[in-house]
Amino acid sequence: MNRLARRHFLFLLALALVGCADSPGGSGDVEKIFGKTGLSPGEFSYPRAISVSPVDGCVFIVDKTARIQRFSADGNYEHQWRMPEHVNGKPTGIYVDPQNRVWVADTHYFRVMHYDRDGNELRRFGSQGEGPGQFVFPCAITLSPDGIVYVGEYGGNDRINRFTQQGEYLDSIADKTTGEGWVERPAALEFDENGELWVADACHHRICLYGKDGKFKRAFGDPGDGPGQLNYPYGLALEAGGTLLVADRGNNRICRFNRDGSFVGSWGSPGRAEGQIAQPWGVALANNGGIYCLDSWNNRVQLIDW
Amino acid sequence: MKQVAAFQIARVIGWVAIATSAGVVLTATFIESIPGPLPDQSIWPTPRLWSYFRTTLWMAALATIIAFAIATPLMIVLANLRPGLKRRILLILIILPLVTMPSIHAYAWLLLATRKDGFAAAFLNAIGWNTPGAQPFQSAVVLAAWLWPIPALVLSVAFRQMGRQGYLLARLDAGGLTAFLRDAHPLMRASLIAAASATFILACTDATIPPLMGVTEVWSVEMLAAAAVASSRVRPIGYLFWQSWPMLLLIAALALAAIPGIRRMTRWGEELESPDIGLSIGGGGGSWLLACVLAVVIALYPLMVFATEFTGARVDAATAMQTALKTFGKHGAATFIVAIITGLCAMAGGLSVIDDHDNHLVVRALSKIAFVTVLITAILPPEIIGTALASTFARISDPAHWNIYDSTPWAWIAAMLSRFAVVTVVVTVLANRRVPDSLLAQAQLEGARGTARSALVRLPFIWRSIAVAAILTACIATSEIGASVLTQPVRFFGGSLAVQVDMQMHYGRQDETTFLAAIMLVPALLAALSAPALARRRTPA
Numbered sequence: 001m002n003r004l005a006r007r008h009f010l011f012l013l014a015l016a017l018v019g020c021a022d023s024p025g026g027s028g029d030v031e032k033i034f035g036k037t038g039l040s041p042g043e044f045s046y047p048r049a050i051s052v053s054p055v056d057g058c059v060f061i062v063d064k065t066a067r068i069q070r071f072s073a074d075g076n077y078e079h080q081w082r083m084p085e086h087v088n089g090k091p092t093g094i095y096v097d098p099q100n101r102v103w104v105a106d107t108h109y110f111r112v113m114h115y116d117r118d119g120n121e122l123r124r125f126g127s128q129g130e131g132p133g134q135f136v137f138p139c140a141i142t143l144s145p146d147g148i149v150y151v152g153e154y155g156g157n158d159r160i161n162r163f164t165q166q167g168e169y170l171d172s173i174a175d176k177t178t179g180e181g182w183v184e185r186p187a188a189l190e191f192d193e194n195g196e197l198w199v200a201d202a203c204h205h206r207i208c209l210y211g212k213d214g215k216f217k218r219a220f221g222d223p224g225d226g227p228g229q230l231n232y233p234y235g236l237a238l239e240a241g242g243t244l245l246v247a248d249r250g251n252n253r254i255c256r257f258n259r260d261g262s263f264v265g266s267w268g269s270p271g272r273a274e275g276q277i278a279q280p281w282g283v284a285l286a287n288n289g290g291i292y293c294l295d296s297w298n299n300r301v302q303l304i305d306w
Numbered sequence: 307m308k309q310v311a312a313f314q315i316a317r318v319i320g321w322v323a324i325a326t327s328a329g330v331v332l333t334a335t336f337i338e339s340i341p342g343p344l345p346d347q348s349i350w351p352t353p354r355l356w357s358y359f360r361t362t363l364w365m366a367a368l369a370t371i372i373a374f375a376i377a378t379p380l381m382i383v384l385a386n387l388r389p390g391l392k393r394r395i396l397l398i399l400i401i402l403p404l405v406t407m408p409s410i411h412a413y414a415w416l417l418l419a420t421r422k423d424g425f426a427a428a429f430l431n432a433i434g435w436n437t438p439g440a441q442p443f444q445s446a447v448v449l450a451a452w453l454w455p456i457p458a459l460v461l462s463v464a465f466r467q468m469g470r471q472g473y474l475l476a477r478l479d480a481g482g483l484t485a486f487l488r489d490a491h492p493l494m495r496a497s498l499i500a501a502a503s504a505t506f507i508l509a510c511t512d513a514t515i516p517p518l519m520g521v522t523e524v525w526s527v528e529m530l531a532a533a534a535v536a537s538s539r540v541r542p543i544g545y546l547f548w549q550s551w552p553m554l555l556l557i558a559a560l561a562l563a564a565i566p567g568i569r570r571m572t573r574w575g576e577e578l579e580s581p582d583i584g585l586s587i588g589g590g591g592g593s594w595l596l597a598c599v600l601a602v603v604i605a606l607y608p609l610m611v612f613a614t615e616f617t618g619a620r621v622d623a624a625t626a627m628q629t630a631l632k633t634f635g636k637h638g639a640a641t642f643i644v645a646i647i648t649g650l651c652a653m654a655g656g657l658s659v660i661d662d663h664d665n666h667l668v669v670r671a672l673s674k675i676a677f678v679t680v681l682i683t684a685i686l687p688p689e690i691i692g693t694a695l696a697s698t699f700a701r702i703s704d705p706a707h708w709n710i711y712d713s714t715p716w717a718w719i720a721a722m723l724s725r726f727a728v729v730t731v732v733v734t735v736l737a738n739r740r741v742p743d744s745l746l747a748q749a750q751l752e753g754a755r756g757t758a759r760s761a762l763v764r765l766p767f768i769w770r771s772i773a774v775a776a777i778l779t780a781c782i783a784t785s786e787i788g789a790s791v792l793t794q795p796v797r798f799f800g801g802s803l804a805v806q807v808d809m810q811m812h813y814g815r816q817d818e819t820t821f822l823a824a825i826m827l828v829p830a831l832l833a834a835l836s837a838p839a840l841a842r843r844r845t846p847a
Contacts, residue, residue, distance in 0.1 A: 232633070
């Protein structure tokens with residue numbers, strides 16, 4: 001081994017044995033952490049979606065045991081229920097509407113489930129397939145200000161379907177025919193105050209904006225781990241001040257952008273300690289202005305002031 | 307003397323590496339399991355778990371049968387090839403599927419199954435692939451496509467060294483099948499059991515292929531799910547152990563049954579003279595070519611599937627590659643570093659188990675303990691290994707919240723050693739047995755004893771085997787998932803590439819995943835290319 005090769009090798013060895021580097025994250029105080037690993041009420045096994053009730057601020061979280069748990073705004077466990085079937089897979093999308101009802105994208109059962117806040121089923125719709133209104137894997141759900149149900153799906157169809165609240169199919173947007181506006185795994189859907197739709201286009205590592213008419217307007221973000229770059233963004237939340245938060249799953253951080261796509265900053269670094277996160281699948285705004293970070297790999301939620 | 311000192315240092319490193327990996331796993335498992343099931347846990351598994359055990363057993367049994375069916379013709383040809391290029395080529399093709407990441411096999415089959423026309427679609431339809439509820443069958447087929455090299459390799463060695471002579475003599479008065487069953491089979495029985503046991507155990511414990519094929523109600527997947535939440539338990543390893551003790555008992559019994567067959571592998575690579583009765587049983591040009599075609603199809607099908615996916619019109623391969631490297635490059639670096647350290651530690655571990663009868667008593671005891679520890683740990687499910695290491699190393703911390711699990715990749719490296727150091731260690735022991743006694747006696751007469759004799763006489767004979775086995779170990783470690791997912795520190799370049807690739811197969815983008823899967827074939831190819839060197843005999847000057 002020549003000297004240079006030996007030096008490189010020793011550097012790698014030292015790096016591996018001495019320790020793992022912390023990458024600096026933006027400053028932000030952790031106000032509270034709730035949830036821990038486990039199957040008991042208030043505990044999680046890989047939580048994958050989060051939504052906050054606009055009515056009472058309660059936090060709804062679905063995890064990989066197919067349980068939907070409800071917490072009070074300050075993180076106290078209140079109630080839970082389980083999806084009717086879960087052997088094939090667990091849901092990855094949840095949304096609480098202004099009537100305090102819970103909508104779930106039941107990913108591996110190719111349907112939308114609709115519950116009241118206590119888990120009583122109100123309706124279900126959807127079927128497997130590639131035709132209009134059918135699903136391969138529905139993964140995200142939200143309601144527009146005028147009450148239309150938007151369901152994002154991946155796994156072949158990769159589009160956003162629109163339904164009435166009764167489950168009647170209306171049309172699809174952001175599908176493969178839309179060219180630049182085509183999404184692959186739309187992991188999070190959020191409407192802004194103008195009725196325009198923001199989408200975390202996970203597999204394209206970007207955030208897209210669609211107009212009221214469903215037409216693609218613009219996108220920002222590119223793959224990587226530098227400032228402003230994204231690596232499988234899975235969660236999205238729009239802040240009142242005109243910024244948006246992105247759960248940058250692959251980079252283990254929460255990013256803040258201006259709506260024009262300019263990067264503001266990031267919070268969190270990879271790890272298990274307080275203020276560190278691992279594979280965040282979601283981000284949501286608390287009604288008091290805090291930010292819930294769904295720290296999926298660590299099986300917890302961190303409420304931060306940032 | 308420098309050589310002796312270096313050997314001693316390497317041996318100590320090996321003991322430390324084994325003690326802090328496999329040793330930790332065994333100790334933690336023992337300590338946490340001895341008190342019995344947890345208060346909320348029954349000693350008798352629940353009906354749900356029993357049903358998972360049943361599904362696992364029949365799926366593994368079916369996979370073993372299919373693996374033997376694929377392996378048999380190739381084994382016969384391989385067993386009858388003389389050392390040389392032909393045999394090396396066939397060996398490489400046989401080893402490649404085994405060292406290929408299991409989820410790559412599953413992904414290739416999934417891509418095949420999504421095609422709507424062509425030969426593959428017709429073939430899959432013909433074998434009932436798309437029948438509703440066929441997922442366990444699909445899973446068994448994919449497991450077999452991964453594991454068939456085990457019976458092919460073990461039985462070819464057994465047939466070459468034991469069965470072939472008996473078979474050829476029996477052919478003087480009996481037909482082919484009768485000759486095989488009557489005279490060759492009894493001599494090969496131990497190897498047959500060893501091959502079947504190894505295939506069955508790996509099929510039972512794999513938690514990557516079944517979920518990708520849509521089978522989640524099996525023991526291995528349940529173990530992975532249980533391991534993910536086990537840290538909330540008082541005794542996480544005890545919880546996992548008592549949840550699955552019937553399966554662990556079965557695996558232990560199968561491993562014990564495999565030992566006689568493994569011992570006979572000592573003569574791997576040796577050529578025995580067979581009687582010349584004017585009969586040929588394969589290995590000729592025609593059968594070699596046929597075997598190669600079969601092996602190429604079975605060994606390289608993932609690569610072929612990925613290649614055709616890339617040439618598909620809707621995939622922009624260049625962009626996919628660029629993006630995949632940008633998003634997963636750091637994971638590749640982490641995996642590469644861990645694999646190298648694993649290989650080096652495995653090499654040291656191999657040296658640490660070399661035993662000489664006139665070594666100091668302590669040295670002999672340590673060598674034996676290290677060997678047994680590595681052997682036992684290797685048959686444990688990856689979830690128990692991962693949980694034991696993660697929970698133990700997370701506790702070893704200083705007041706500033708530094709701990710081995712979060713702050714270093716040692717838990718991950720230790721997991722790889724616990725699972726795969728056995729390859730290097732067993733190869734070392736087998737190679738060590740092939741050192742001629744006459745040479746050792748001669749060395750003793752000349753005053754070389756104990757460690758000096760190991761370093762100066764044994765090592766020149768076996769270092770090449772140890773090095774190749776260590777490369778093999780490192781390459782296999784790059785594609786491990788079950789224990790990596792539990793032990794990788796996310797702060798270490800984001801963790802394992804194999805775990806990311808597996809996650810991509812569930813959640814990701816097809817073109818990137820296909821590219822990453824193709825990348826993961828590189829270490830497999832390297833391992834397959836280096837492995838045949840183990841069969842070569844070399845006599846140092």
